[in-house]
Amino acid sequence: MPKFRYLAPFVAAAAMVPLVPAVAMADGPDWKPCASVAKDWDAADQRTECAMVPVPLDYADPGGRTIDIAVSRIRATGERTGAILFNPGGPGQSGMAMPRDIAGSKAAGLLVHHDLIGFDPRGVDYSASLPCPGNETQPDPSLSEKDQARFIAERDAKANARCIAQDPALVHSFTTPDVARDMDRIREALGEQKIGYYGISWGTALGAQYRTLFDGHVDKMLLDSVMPPDLDVTAMDDGQATAGENTFHEFSAWIARYDVVYHFGPDEATVAKALLDLRAELTTHPRTAADGSPINGDTVNAMYADPRRQWADLAAQLVTIRDGGTPAPPSSAAKTGGLGWDTTPTGFDHFQQTALLCNESPSPRDFDTVWQHRLDRMRRDPVAGGFGLYEQLCVGWPEPARPWQLGPGTSPLQLVGHTYEPVTPIGWAVAMQRRIGGTLMTIEDDVHGSLSSLPCADAAVTFFDTGRTTTQSCPGAPIPAPRT
Structure with a gap:
């Protein structure tokens, strides 16, 4: 499991980043209906608005190159008290549809008093990103399992190198702190002194990072399906x-x-x-x-x-x-890419996920060590030990790791953990709580980020309306009955 670090080293590191003045937006973002500007947006959705927010590519060089971050909004339906920014996780997932998704969920009450704000992190869909198709060439099936795995790892490492060469500075900036700083630029563009935040999965680490950097600008924060406080893809x-x-x-x-x-x-x-x-x-x-x-x-x-x-x-x-029969085959779907509002959205960018995880995880970069870890894992866990997805992504990654440095804050914080979940195990939520504080609510299910789909989503509405946290335990959806 990840090692625990103290806050003090982060304070020193953070002081090295210059204070960056806000990018001027005299009248705020230029909002337009998403259906009129964003390629492949649902034409029936006339409620969600879209805009671009310019941010520095490199926050250590505020006068240098800027990039655009795509942002979406649904306005509050009642007496407005603030705004809530959302991120669905990944990393690499698009958050542009989250306002619409939340407005149609059990957490729809959030829309009464809050504008709901989504965005694509840098490197994803409509925001500044790279057209970076992978290589799907498959290894010779006559090779051993290890040699097939080595072929895939080396194939992907070469593809990653080609992607990095397109725009090394942009890829270097795919980190959780830089996305958190982009969030603060969104807050400034919205004209908010403080902003609410609702993050799921990797979005919980993003929220914890934002709160570490900008605690004074957090209104209230809810983190569902919580990541560990240190990123190490081996430990994940x-x-x-x-x-x-x-x-x-x-x-x-x-x-x-x-x-x-x-x-x-x-x-x-x-x-x-x-x-x-x-x-x-x-x-x-x-x-x-x-x-x-x-x-x-x-x-x-x-x-x-x-x-x-x-x-x-x-x-x-x-x-x-x-009994000798065959199950139904799985379905598959093709994905394509693009640039800016002309992007064909996929909802997920695999290269951005790889870049962010490998830019930040102090995990091994050589195939032989990763393969040995897999063998060790399979000995410990004979069924699930071979399911590992993340450690292999970083084979051959050229960037040195820049680990997370998360610390506590004083702004209202509600954590939500899921008792049986295998994607973000409940122990990660406990470890994050010990590191950054907050109150932990538990859901008795194994569904990743399920709070907004359950009746107990009213706890989220109450939290953002009043700041009142809870330690309640909430039932999840029942297991379907067996087929007879």
Whole structure:
């Protein structure tokens, strides 16, 4: 797990960044209906407005190059008391649709007294970004698993190098502190002395960073599905693997409770063994589905640690496979790119995610160490140990790490953790609370960032209206019943 650092080193580092005067916007942002300016925006949405906010590329060089940050807004429907800025996480995810999404959610009450503000972080969709397609060339299947993994890591490292060469200064600026500073420019452009913030997933780290840098400009802050207080993608993969392994055993126990339906066994241990035996059988004797896709050990292993809402469907598919049938193939969708308002939005930029994580994580850059970590993880967590997504991204990354330095503040802070979640395990929320303070609310589910979809979203509305935090425990959505 990540090591804990103290605030003092950050204070010294922060003092090295010059105070940057605000970019002049005499009349504030030039708001226009998003449907009239942003490519592929939903034409039926006539409520959301869009604008660009100019920010320095490099906050240490305030008089130098500027870039544009795309911002969206839905105005408060009642007596306005402020504005709330949103980020959905990633990193690399677009936040432009979040005002509309929140306005249509169980947290819609936030819109009564607050303007809802979304934005694309630098490097994402409509904001300043890079056209940076990846290389999908696949390794020779006759290679060993390790050599196939090495091929992919080296392939991606070369693609990353080509992307960096397009605009090294922009890629260098893909960091959480720079995105936080962009948020403060958005606040200034809106004419707000203080601004609310609602962040999910990596957006919680972004919020913690903003509060560390600009605590005096925070009205109220809510962080849902909380990241750890130190970014280390090795530790992230470790934590997610452990949580995923726990999910496998919880899934096995759930199947056991419905043995009359699934017939894998009457207790967790028997079911877990049956599922692992099925994986071993398909690894030794793989099959081919009607569409030509493989059904092998990896096929079923990928089903073993999925969210509770999928358990009924997954258990039915596992029965089908066990009994000699084939499951339905997954769907896929193509994505494209662009520049500025003419961008074809994808909602996610993989290269921005890679750049930000690798610019900030002190994880290994060499393939052999990353591969050994994967083997160690798989020994500890036989089901979920191979699911790691993040550590491999940084193989060959040329930038030295600039780790997070988060500290406490005094502005109102509500944290929201999810008891069974494998994406941002509940322990991360506890560790973040110990580092930066705040009050922790728990949701009894495994759904990433689910607060706005649940009846207890009224706690968020109350918090932003009154500043009152809560330690309540909230029920999540029920697990679907088994199919009979």
